[in-house]
Amino acid sequence: MTDFAATRDAFRLPEGITYLDGNSLGPMPRHAADRVAAMMRDQWSEMLITGWNRAGWYVQPRRVGDRIARLIGAGEGQVVMGDTLSIKVFQALSAALRLRPGRRVILSDSGNFPSDLYVAQGLAETVGAELRVVAPEDVAAHTTPDLAVLMLTEVDYRTGRRHDMAALTAAAHEAGALAVWDLAHSAGAVDVDLLGTGADFAVGCTYKYLNGGPGAPAFIWVHPDHAEAARPCLQGWMGHVQPFAFDAAYAPAPGIERMRVGTPPVIALAALDAALVIWEGVDMATLRARSIELSEAFIAGVEAACPELTLHSPRDPARRGSQVGFRHPQAYAVMQALIAEGVVGDFRAPDVLRFGFAPLYNDMEDVDRAVAVLAGILRRGLWDRPEHHRRAAVT
Amino acid sequence: MTDFAATRDAFRLPEGITYLDGNSLGPMPRHAADRVAAMMRDQWSEMLITGWNRAGWYVQPRRVGDRIARLIGAGEGQVVMGDTLSIKVFQALSAALRLRPGRRVILSDSGNFPSDLYVAQGLAETVGAELRVVAPEDVAAHTTPDLAVLMLTEVDYRTGRRHDMAALTAAAHEAGALAVWDLAHSAGAVDVDLLGTGADFAVGCTYKYLNGGPGAPAFIWVHPDHAEAARPCLQGWMGHVQPFAFDAAYAPAPGIERMRVGTPPVIALAALDAALVIWEGVDMATLRARSIELSEAFIAGVEAACPELTLHSPRDPARRGSQVGFRHPQAYAVMQALIAEGVVGDFRAPDVLRFGFAPLYNDMEDVDRAVAVLAGILRRGLWDRPEHHRRAAVT
CATH class of the missing domain: 3.40.640.10 (Type I PLP-dependent aspartate aminotransferase-like (Major domain))
Known part of the structure; x- marks a missing residue:
């Protein structure tokens, strides 16, 4: 039996951070x-x-x-x-x-x-x-x-x-x-x-x-x-x-x-x-099922709450990996605003917001929080601030 | 002014070890x-x-x-x-x-x-x-x-x-x-x-x-x-x-x-x-001079005390790097015996004993001890024990 509470506990994630960027860089294991x-x-x-x-x-x-x-x-x-x-x-x-x-x-x-x-x-x-x-x-x-x-x-x-x-x-x-x-x-x-x-x-x-x-x-x-x-x-x-x-x-x-x-x-x-x-002890079929569960919940949540985003990933989970992309004309700035509020995904040129779901440490609370914060940023236009438009060397 | 006492002190060397293998793997800096x-x-x-x-x-x-x-x-x-x-x-x-x-x-x-x-x-x-x-x-x-x-x-x-x-x-x-x-x-x-x-x-x-x-x-x-x-x-x-x-x-x-x-x-x-x-602060000409000083002292010491070894390196220090090789038909076993007594160099096939001098942490005491231990091993034939002839995967 795969114990996702135990695997989540094996990681050290910064206080207040919802990390959906394990598809770019996984977090540090506690030990x-x-x-x-x-x-x-x-x-x-x-x-x-x-x-x-x-x-x-x-x-x-x-x-x-x-x-x-x-x-x-x-x-x-x-x-x-x-x-x-x-x-x-x-x-x-x-x-x-x-x-x-x-x-x-x-x-x-x-x-x-x-x-x-x-x-x-x-x-x-x-x-x-x-x-x-x-x-x-x-x-x-x-x-x-x-x-x-x-x-x-x-x-x-x-x-x-x-x-x-x-x-x-x-x-x-x-x-x-x-x-x-x-x-x-x-x-x-x-x-x-x-x-x-x-x-x-x-x-x-x-x-x-x-x-x-x-x-x-x-x-x-x-x-x-x-x-x-x-x-x-x-x-x-x-x-x-x-x-x-x-x-x-x-x-x-x-x-x-x-x-x-x-x-x-x-x-x-x-x-x-x-x-x-x-x-050790993680069953890959169980992992895959949980990955689909998290990704599906995220897509459903975002599509319900953020009409200005377009799904950039296949809708059929069987044709998708463990990440979800959404498009927005100002994707770079939106991602900076998200990161500023503690929801970390990443941006891929030219206009993609990318969110990775790593069942080893992500759970449904992460999904809910990410959807809520993203919806809030878009609703209030928080991404449209000068500091969110500045480009760093690594995106 | 290059302070070799300070650079030597920056390394953590195991108690009782004379390390002359920095030409293979340098030791760990203390911090x-x-x-x-x-x-x-x-x-x-x-x-x-x-x-x-x-x-x-x-x-x-x-x-x-x-x-x-x-x-x-x-x-x-x-x-x-x-x-x-x-x-x-x-x-x-x-x-x-x-x-x-x-x-x-x-x-x-x-x-x-x-x-x-x-x-x-x-x-x-x-x-x-x-x-x-x-x-x-x-x-x-x-x-x-x-x-x-x-x-x-x-x-x-x-x-x-x-x-x-x-x-x-x-x-x-x-x-x-x-x-x-x-x-x-x-x-x-x-x-x-x-x-x-x-x-x-x-x-x-x-x-x-x-x-x-x-x-x-x-x-x-x-x-x-x-x-x-x-x-x-x-x-x-x-x-x-x-x-x-x-x-x-x-x-x-x-x-x-x-x-x-x-x-x-x-x-x-x-x-x-x-x-x-x-x-930082190490002058390379000073480093080179010290490397030559250590290597020359080692060659002179070994040639005086170990007649069965043949110098495998150029005699002219200007034509030599910071390491010295000596040949011995049983070089592998001799090196194992040296390591067992805390003098670490290495062996290179087929018959070379290799000693590196890293001025950053090696000093004249290292040279003197290495010569003395090597001479003792050869004089007493200590290398000719079964455990010194066994080959490991990495030599």
Whole structure:
């Protein structure tokens, strides 16, 4: 039985804040700072270099990966941590391309996160591939026989629209292509079944619904059918079959280990590990049901109380992740006014108010308060103050 | 005036340990754990997503980079942090290659760190370039007119041999090539003058002499002459000219910012920043003089007391970094015996005992104790016990 009162209590949320931005940055687990400081004192400071063996730093990227594997329908020993999501997208994409020699087309959609498209553009330019970008609803129709790789983010970062991973993966396979899935807005948010859908590669970040902290390490998964064949273009010593033999020639480690690149971020992994402990015992189907319950209540509440907002997310919860977007011509200022009153969502250009629902710590009280505050701001025009129009570097 | 008593006191070293392995992993600064925990509580936990602006997380990679710039002879605003060293090698190398269209040869040497060679092999395979690896002493003779990029690590990770950065960069330029320097064993260890030597790209890690903690973020520097022309093959959103406009097409940010890739590792950067504070007021010429003094005393002491060891480093201190290697047929077991007696250096295959001297916290007492313990172990054959022959995963 998933105990959401206990998981909510595991987080430290500032007094008076209704936090609906876990889809951008998850909040700090209550014990995370102590855990990290203790690791630094007991391991780094006391063990020094011997921490690589004695404290298990060397095997940590896969040990932490195993915690995530369960949440995304992957098997033990199939997920490894490291780098950032953009780097992992590059790795997955370049490895997938190489598994389809003779084909040079990468297909993605305009709802993909821009960084994924930038990475694909950079790789395509470098290796002479072609990146085709179509509208999200047109992806299936474009899985043509010249396709090498279908690269999609399952849940759209602006609209929350959720792709049908099984159907699109099947369409890619039908065309003889491989499917690379970005789970940035899926891992810890919805029930993902990588092995069940037959996906080929998956990558994701851990600072959103997994609460690993700002800039927490990314993860990568490779289907066992490809794990021994996939060649990482980014060949680092930690992915070598014998890193400490210091051979002059690269030879990939078995399985997912080859997707490691450089020295793992031990301190950041300690923070992430502390956050993943909270997921022990959480059932993903129960989590998904609660996510839908919260999102549906929010949509119903906003539509009843705020007629000037337009739903920017699919109405069918089965086609939505764990976030809801509403459009407003002055969305930036409206979000600043909301934040000033303690309801934290975020803004995505050009006109989207984005609210994430993280069942691990959000509850129906959060939904009710957010609806009430949002309605009040719009009714009283509180967003139209100079301080709410000023743009910061990061939105 | 550089106050080495004060800098030594800034570190927390375990009781009874003589630490000569800062060339592998620097020790923890005394205040680092508190600083990181405070950042997590005051910034991540309290500010949540607003920390990107309010706590300056977004500009942190360059702010921290500026602290390092001073230590390596680079200018303000020319260094940016992120990823791991292997990733930064890939970025520098791919950008340099692209600045020399029509040329496809990368020259490196067999003394380079294997991960740099693995990265170059992966890139060369991907883009159809050729990697030539020659002996360190033959590099100058191989800067031929077909060369695109000379890629070297300034200080050899096993021998401590230091390349002449100015002369080899000039030779590369003479051949019409660019020079990429890896400063892994240079930054914080020797006096580096990037702008003075005319180097084109430089990269380095921060967990060795800079004491940023296990897996701390790497840095990259691009000479201002190339900064606006260099195209990063790894194109991430943080290197985009307007990351929060979420444009579909990549356009590089001005200058070094384009070498950013994904979301920066905020927690790890806090640990690193805490370590870099100690460098304020440290004069690099004074540091270099002290490094030579310690290394010379160690070599003289070992050669007098341990005739069975062979110096594996250049005898001329001007041609050496801040580490000293000695060879012994049973180097692995000898190092385990040393560690068991509290003198921590490390082993590098096949037969090298490696000792790093970090003037920030090592002093002449460390040298004397290390020599005495090493001599005792060899004299009494203490290394030849079963427990000292057992190999761990990380050496």
